[in-house]
Amino acid sequence: MKVIDTAIADVKIIEPTVHEDDRGFFMETWHQERFEEQVTGKPTQFVQDNHSKSKYGTLRGLHIQTENTQGKLVRVILGEVFDVAVDLRKNSPTFGQWIGEYLSAENKRQLWVPEGFAHGFYVTSEEAEFVYKCTDYYNPEAEVSIAWDDPSISVEWPSIVVPPELSIKDQTAITLEAFVAQNSMLNGI
Numbered sequence: 001m002k003v004i005d006t007a008i009a010d011v012k013i014i015e016p017t018v019h020e021d022d023r024g025f026f027m028e029t030w031h032q033e034r035f036e037e038q039v040t041g042k043p044t045q046f047v048q049d050n051h052s053k054s055k056y057g058t059l060r061g062l063h064i065q066t067e068n069t070q071g072k073l074v075r076v077i078l079g080e081v082f083d084v085a086v087d088l089r090k091n092s093p094t095f096g097q098w099i100g101e102y103l104s105a106e107n108k109r110q111l112w113v114p115e116g117f118a119h120g121f122y123v124t125s126e127e128a129e130f131v132y133k134c135t136d137y138y139n140p141e142a143e144v145s146i147a148w149d150d151p152s153i154s155v156e157w158p159s160i161v162v163p164p165e166l167s168i169k170d171q172t173a174i175t176l177e178a179f180v181a182q183n184s185m186l187n188g189i
Contacts, residue, residue, distance in 0.1 A: 001014055001015065001016050001017060001028070001031070001034060001038070002014070002015040002017075003015075003038045003039055006099045006101075007094075007097070007099060008085070008087055008094045008097060008099050009094075010112075010114045011085050011087075011099045011111065011112060011113060011114065011117070012039050012111070012112040013101060013109055013110070013111055013112075014039065014073075014109065014110040014111070014112060015107075015108070015109055015110075016028060016029060016108055016110070018108055027108060029075065029110070030073070030133070032044075035073075039112050040071075040112070040114075044071065044135060045135060046073070046133040046134060046135055047134065047135065047136060047137055048133070048134040048136075048137055048138065049131065049132070049133050049134075050131065050132050050134065050138075051129065051130070051131045052129070052130045052131075053078075053127065053128070053129045053130075054123045054127065054128055054130070054165075055123065055126070055127050055165065056123050056124070056125060056126050056127065056161070057123065057160075057161035057164055057165045058122070058123045058164065058165040058166075059120065059121070059122045059123075059148050059157075059160070059164035059165065059166055059170065060120055060121055060167070060170070061084065061118065061119055061120015061121060061145070061146075061148060061170070062084065062086055062118040062119065062120040062145065062146040062147070062148055062153075062155075062173070063118060063119055063120060063143060063144070063145055063146075064088055064116075064117065064118040064119070064143070064144055064146065064179075065136070065138075065139050065142040065143050065144070066142045066144060066183050067139055067141075067142035068136040068137055068138075068139040068142055069115040069116060069136060070115060070134045070135055070136045070138075071112070071113065071114045071115045071134070071135035071136075072112075072113040072119055072132045072133065072134055072135075073110055073111075073112055073113075073132060073133045074103065074110060074111050074113060074119070074121075074130065074131075074132040075103060075108070075109070075110040075111075075130075075131055075132070076103040076104050076105055076128055076129065076130055076131075077105055077129045077130075077131055078105050078127065078128060078129035079104065079105060079123065079124075079125035079126065079127050079128030079129065080102060080103070080104035080105070080106070080123075080124045080125040080128060081102070081103055081104075081121040081122060081123050081124060081125075081128050081130060082100055082101075082102055082121060082122045082124055082157060082158050083100065083101050083102070083103045083111050083119075083120075083121045084098055084099065084100045084119070084120050084121065084122075084155055084157075085098065085099050085111065085113040085117045085118070085119055086098045086117060086118040086119075086146070086153055086155070086176075087116070087117055088116055088117060088118050088176075088179070089116035089117075092116070096152065096153060096176060098153055098155050099111075100155065100156065100157075102124070103121075104125070115135065115136075118144075118146050120148060122157055122158065122160060122164065124158055143169075144174065144179060144182075144183075145169045145170050145172070145173035145174070146173055146174060146175070146176055146179055147173040147174065147175055147176075148164070148166075148170065148173065150175050150176050152175065152176050152177060153176055
């Protein structure tokens with residue numbers, strides 16, 4: 001696999017080695033030792049796998065858990081999304097900054113989103129299936145949704161359907177400023 005650095009040091013793009021022929025393709029999507037050696041530099045255990053399907057114009061996020069913080073290894077197996085990670089680690093020099101990357105079934109790229117980052121994606125194809133591994137379990141009581149259009153973060157989403165398709169949770173998302181005020185200690189994030 002090829003690991004590509006991003007503008008935020010701990011967020012990584014992972015390009016798997018793809019073996020293609022007339023029959024189709026084969027690729028390794030997960031290898032514990034290589035991931036720890038080349039991506040995180042430390043032991044990393046995944047405890048939960050998730051799979052979602054969304055239609056064009058759906059925006060999911062920006063989500064973070066203030067407890068049971070999750071690192072996520074994300075990829076798309078059908079369609080395309082614009083995937084975003086926002087650094088919310090309290091003492092990080094890149095706090096409040098974001099990374100965006102197109103992930104698709106075609107490019108087969110994965111994005112490593114470490115613990116302490118809000119995460120979201122926007123579906124740019126007719127539909128998309130999104131799969132990801134998590135380093136901790138889902139904790140709905142600790143989940144916070146930060147507004148996708150918060151001007152203090154200023155994510156440069158691609159041509160977006162206005163308004164995008166949002167869940168009720170994302171329709172009532174809070175600002176980054178409100179998140180910081182509510183979580184002044186950021187619970188170890």
